[in-house]
Amino acid sequence: xxxxxxxxxxxxxxxxxxxxxxxxxxxxxxxxxxxxxxxxxxxxxxxxxxxxxxxxxxxxxxxxxxxxxxxxxxxxxxxxxxxxxxxxxxxxxxxxxxxxxxxxxxxxxxxxxxxxxxxxxxxxxxxxxxxxxxxxxxxxxxxxxxxxxxxxxxxxxxxxxxxxxxxxxxxxxxxxxxxxxxxxxxxxxxxxxxxxxxxxxxxxxxxxxxxxxxxxxxxxxxxxxxxxxxxxxxxxxxxxxxxxxxxxxxxxxxxxxxxxxxxxxxxxxxxxxxxxxxxxxxxxxxxxxxxxxxxxxxxxxxxxxxxxxxxxxxxxxxxxxxxxxxxxxxxxxxxxxxxxxxxxxxxxxxxxxxxxxxxxxxxxxxxxxxxxxxxxxxxxxxxxxxxxxxxxxxxxxxxxxxxxxxxxxxxxxxxxxxxxxxxxxx
Amino acid sequence: xxxxxxxxxxxxxxxxxxxxxxxxxxxxxxxxxxxxxxxxxxxxxxxxxxxxxxxxxxxxxxxxxxxxxxxxxxxxxxxxxxxxxxxxxxxxxxxxxxxxxxxxxxxxxxxxxxxxxxxxxxxxxxxxxxxxxxxxxxxxxxxxxxxxxxxxxxxxxxxxxxxxxxxxxxxxxxxxxx
Numbered sequence: 287x288x289x290x291x292x293x294x295x296x297x298x299x300x301x302x303x304x305x306x307x308x309x310x311x312x313x314x315x316x317x318x319x320x321x322x323x324x325x326x327x328x329x330x331x332x333x334x335x336x337x338x339x340x341x342x343x344x345x346x347x348x349x350x351x352x353x354x355x356x357x358x359x360x361x362x363x364x365x366x367x368x369x370x371x372x373x374x375x376x377x378x379x380x381x382x383x384x385x386x387x388x389x390x391x392x393x394x395x396x397x398x399x400x401x402x403x404x405x406x407x408x409x410x411x412x413x414x415x416x417x418x419x420x421x422x423x424x425x426x427x428x429x430x431x432x433x434x435x436x437x438x439x440x441x442x443x444x445x446x447x448x449x450x451x452x453x454x455x456x457x458x459x460x461x462x463x464x465x466x467x468x469x470x471x472x473x474x475x476x477x478x479x480x481x482x483x484x485x486x487x488x489x490x491x492x493x494x495x496x497x498x499x500x501x502x503x504x505x506x507x508x509x510x511x512x513x514x515x516x517x518x519x520x521x522x523x524x525x526x527x528x529x530x531x532x533x534x535x536x537x538x539x540x541x542x543x544x545x546x547x548x549x550x551x552x553x554x555x556x557x558x559x560x561x562x563x564x565x566x567x568x569x570x571x572x573x574x575x576x577x578x579x580x581x582x583x584x585x586x587x588x589x590x591x592x593x594x595x596x597x598x599x600x601x602x603x604x605x606x607x608x609x610x611x612x613x614x615x616x617x618x619x620x621x622x623x624x625x626x627x628x629x630x631x632x633x634x635x636x637x638x639x640x641x642x643x644x645x646x647x648x649x650x651x652x653x654x655x656x657x658x659x660x661x662x663x664x665x666x667x668x669x670x671x672x673x674x675x676x677x678x679x680x681x682x683x684x685x686x687x688x689x690x691x692x693x694x695x696x697x698x699x700x701x702x703x704x705x706x707x708x709x710x711x712x
Numbered sequence: 713x714x715x716x717x718x719x720x721x722x723x724x725x726x727x728x729x730x731x732x733x734x735x736x737x738x739x740x741x742x743x744x745x746x747x748x749x750x751x752x753x754x755x756x757x758x759x760x761x762x763x764x765x766x767x768x769x770x771x772x773x774x775x776x777x778x779x780x781x782x783x784x785x786x787x788x789x790x791x792x793x794x795x796x797x798x799x800x801x802x803x804x805x806x807x808x809x810x811x812x813x814x815x816x817x818x819x820x821x822x823x824x825x826x827x828x829x830x831x832x833x834x835x836x837x838x839x840x841x842x843x844x845x846x847x848x849x850x851x852x853x854x855x856x857x858x859x860x861x862x863x864x865x866x867x868x869x870x871x872x873x874x875x876x877x878x879x880x881x882x883x884x885x886x887x888x889x890x
Contacts, residue, residue, distance in 0.1 A: 366797065367788070368837045397834060408752040413759075418749075425748040491759050497840035499833035501759065501826075552759050559762035561830040564884055565820045571885075574809035580887035686813050 353389070360390055361459050370398020373440070375462030378608065379593035384636065384643035385435070386465035388520050391528060394440045394463060396498030399526050400547055407531050409515070413491070413553035416482030423531050426515065429472040434512060435642040436537035437610045438544055439464035439583050441567050441689040447676075448685050452707040456593045460707070461695070464610070466643035469535045471516035474509070477551075487553035492534055495549035502543045503557035508581065510537050510641075515548060538612030538641040540581045540689075542567050572684030583612030584692035585673050587619055587646070587665035597703040598652070605632075605648040607663050614668035615639060619646040625660035625696055625710035626675060632663070640668075652699070660710055662696040676709055762823035764874045770849035772868035777854025780847055784836050793817075793858045802858050808883065818859040822881045824873050828852055 358380035364372030374393040376386055386392075393399075404423050412418040443463035446453045453460060478490075483506075490509060494500030516535040517524060524530040529546030536544050542562055557563055557579075568576040587609035592598045609616045615638040620629035632648040652659065665673045674682075679693040696710040760766040786796070793801030793816070803816025814820070821827050832848045834840050843851065849868065856862035861876050 365837075371837065397837065397840060406753050408750065408754065410752065410756065420749045420752050422750045425750070493756065493759070497834060499830040499840075501829070550756055550759075554759070554761070556761065556763075558759050558826065559823055560760075560826045561821075564822050564826070568884065569887075570808060570813055572809060574807065574813075575883045575885050576808075577887045578884050 353387075358390060360392070360462075368398070370395055373442075373463060375459050376465045377456070377458040378462050378464075378588065378590045379456040379458045379596075381590070382645075384466055384608070384639075384645050385520060386467060388467070388522065388525060388528070391465040391467060391519070392438075392440065392463045393527050394442070394541065395496070395527075396500065397496050400496045401526060402495060402530060402547060404531050407495075409532060409548060410550040411477060411481045411553075412550070414484040414487035414555060415478075415553050416484065417480070419481055421477075426472060426532060427517065429476055431470055431517070432473050432512070432514060433468055433470040433518075434514075434537065435466060435468045435639050436535060437464055437466040437583075437641065437643050438535070438541045439586075439610070439612075440541040444586075444691040444695075445688055447691045447693070447695065447709075448688060450685070450709075452709050454594055454707055456595045457588050457590050457695075458593075461588045463541070466608075466610070467519045468521070469514065469516045470518035470521075471514035471532070471535060474513040474515060474534070475511070477515065478553075481553075483553055486555045489554040489557050491552040491554050491558050492543070492545040492548060493550040493552070494529075494545045495547040499561060500545060501558050501560035501562065502545055503554070503560065503563050503579075504536075504539075504543055504581070505557075505579065508539075508579075510539065512537055538582055540567065540583060543581050567689060569683065569687040569689055571687070580690060583610075584690060585609075585611040585613065585616075585665050585667040585669075585671040586692040587616075587663040587673060588695055589621075589661055589663050589697060592661070592697065592699060592705050594697060594705050594707050596705060598699050598705060599703060600652055600654055603650045603652060605650045605661060605663075606635075607646055609644045609646055609663070609665040610642065611665070611667035611669070611671065612641060613671060614641070616644040616646075616665055617668050618666040619644070620664045620666075621646075621648040621650075622662045622664070623650065623659040625708075626662045626664070626694055629664055655701070657701060659699045660696050660708060661699060662694050662710060664694050760825050760829035762826055764825045764870065767825045767828060767870060767873075768845040769870055770845050772849035772851070772853030772873075774850070774853040774857045774862065774864045774868070777850035777852070777857075780843075780851045781854050784843075785851070788836070793855070801855060808880070816859060817855060818861060818878065819880050822878050822884050824852070824856075824876060824878065827855075828873075831855075 358377040360374040360377060362372060362374045376390050376392045407423050409421045409426060440463035444461045446460055488506055490504045490506055492502050513534065513536045515532050517532055519528055524533060529548065532548050533546040534544045534548055564578060568578045569580055570576050587607055589605060589607040591606045592603060605621055609619045616634065619632045619634065621632045622629045632646040635645040635647050638644045674693050676693040696708050698706050698708045758766040788796050788798035789801050790796035794804060800815050801817050803814035803819045805812055805814045806819060808814055808819060817827065828848060831851065832843050835843065853862060853868035856868065856876065857864045862868055
C-alpha cells in the first residue's frame with residue numbers, strides 16, 4: 287500500500303486540538319523535559335525513576351475479565367427475610383456511553399434468581415394456536431436471530447421522586463432501575479407465526495419460571511414488532527440474573543412484562559388479570575381508580591454528570607446524561623441552568639436509537655462568583671412526547687401513582703460546587 | 713365497550729396479525745414444527761384467569777384456614793392481616809384516594825382467582841409452591857373472612873368464590889393504548 291506522509295495533516299490536527307483544548311480550559315500543563323531552569327543536561331530527569339510498570343512484566347491472562355476492585359458497583363435494597371427479593375440499581379452516575387455492562391444491569395426480582403437447568407428448560411406455546419409446541423433450548427437456538435439495542439426500565443424506577451422531599455442520593459440510586467443492552471434472540475413473530483395464532487386471540491400471556499407467581503398479560507395489539515425471546519445480552523449468553531436461558535425482550539415496554547426465565551406463552555382471548563396486571567404495576571390515580579396496562583414507557587432523561595455526592599469544580603464542566611423513550615427515538619434533549627425556565631439544546635452523542643439510551647452532552651462554563659445553578663434536562667421523543675415538569679405530572683397523576691415517574695429532574699450546584707437534588711417547581 | 717372501540721381494537725389486532733404473517737418466509741428447516749415439540753419434565757398448571765378458568769376445584773374451610781394462616785403467614789402479615797412487616801392483607805382505611813391508600817385485599821384485588829393463583833405459587837416466600845390446593849382453599853376462606861367478604865361458617869367453594877363481587881372491581885381502568 288502506498289503511504290502518503292501524514293505529517294502535515296497530523297501536525298495541523300494536533301495544533302487545532304491543542305488550541306481547542308486551551309480554549310475550553312482543558313489545556314494540559316506542559317512539562318517539557320529539562321525546560322524548567324534551562325538544564326539542558328537533563329539533570330532533573332535523573333532524580334526521577336521509571337514507572338514501575340516499565341520495570342516488571344504484567345499480570346497474566348484470565349478466562350473471564352474482571353472489573354477493577356474500585357470500579358463501579360450497584361447498590362441493593364432487599365426485603366428482610368427474602369434476600370432474593372428487591373432491587374439492584376445501575377450506577378448511572380459512574381458509567382459513560384449508552385451500554386450498561388452485564389454485571390451492572392439493574393435487577394428487580396420478586397422471588398430471587400432461579401437456577402434453571404438448560405437441559406430441562408422448556409418453552410410451552412399454547413392456547414388459541416393451531417399447533418401448540420413445546421420447545422427445548424436446542425430447538426430455540428436453531429431459529430434465526432436478530433440483535434438490537436434496547437433499554438429496559440422497571441415500572442417502579444424513580445419512584446422515590448413521588449415523595450415531596452427530594453432524596454439526596456446519586457442519580458443511579460434514584461433512577462438506576464433502567465439499563466440498556468444489545469439483546470439477541472429469536473423474533474417472537476417467528477414463533478407466533480409458526481404456531482398459528484387463531485383469530486380470536488387478542489392477548490399474549492407470559493409465565494415466568496421463578497417462584498414469584500409471575501403471569502403477565504399483554505395485548506397483541508401493543509406488542510412491539512421487534513419483540514424477541516432473548517438468549518444473549520451484550521454478546522454473551524443471558525446470565526441467570528437476566529432470565530437464563532430465555533426471557534422476553536419487548537423494546538419500549540415496562541420491565542416487568544419482559545418476563546425473565548420464560549416458561550410459557552399462552553394465546554388468550556382475554557387478559558388473565560393476574561396480580562401483575564392489577565394489584566401491582568398499575569397506576570393509582572388521584573380519584574382512587576387504578577390505570578392498568580400502562581406498559582409503554584414514557585419519554586425521560588436524567589443528568590448523570592454532575593451528580594449528587596460529587597463536587598463540581600469551577601470553570602468548565604461537561605453536563606451529560608441519558609435520555610430514552612418507549613415510543614421511539616430521542617429527538618431532542620435540552621438543558622437548563624435555572625431550574626427549567628430557559629432551556630438550550632444539548633448535543634446528542636452518537637445515533638439516537640429507537641427505544642434505546644441516547645447520551646446527551648452540554649458544555650457548561652460556570653463563571654467564578656456565580657450563584658447557585660439548578661441544572662435540569664428535558665427530553666422530546668420522535669413521537670412528539672415532551673418530558674413533563676414535576677408539577678404537571680403530579681397534577682395529572684397525584685402523588686400515589688408509584689410507577690412511571692418520568693418528570694424533569696433537577697440538581698442544584700451551589701457556588702462551592704456542592705450538588706443537591708431539588709424539586710424545582712415545588 | 714362502544715362499537716367504535718370494538719372496531720378499533722379489531723382493526724389493531726388484524727393489523728398485528730398481518731404483521732406476523734407478512735415477514736419473509738423461513739426455510740422449512742428453520743420453522744417451528746410439530747416435530748420440534750418435545751416432552752417436558754414439568755407440567756405447569758393452567759393459566760388462571762380472573763373469571764375462574766384454570767382455578768383448581770376445592771372447598772375451603774375458614775377455621776382450618778385460620779390455623780394455616782397462624783402457622784405460615786402471620787409472622788410476616790400480622791395476626792389478623794395487619795401490623796406485620798409484609799404488606800397488609802386487611803386494609804385499615806378503605807379508601808384509595810386519601811393520603812394513605814388502602815393496600816388490603818378487599819380494596820386492591822379486583823378478582824379472587826388470581827389471588828388464589830398468586831398465594832399458591834408465591835407464598836410463603838421461604839417455601840413457594842408448598843401450599844396444596846386444599847390448603848390454599850382453606851387459607852383463601854380465612855383471608856376472605858378477615859376482609860369481611862365471607863361468612864366463617866360457610867364452606868367456600870368455586871361457585872361462592874366466583875360470586876363474591878370485589879368492592880374495587882370497577883376501580884381498574886385500561887390505560888389509553890397508544
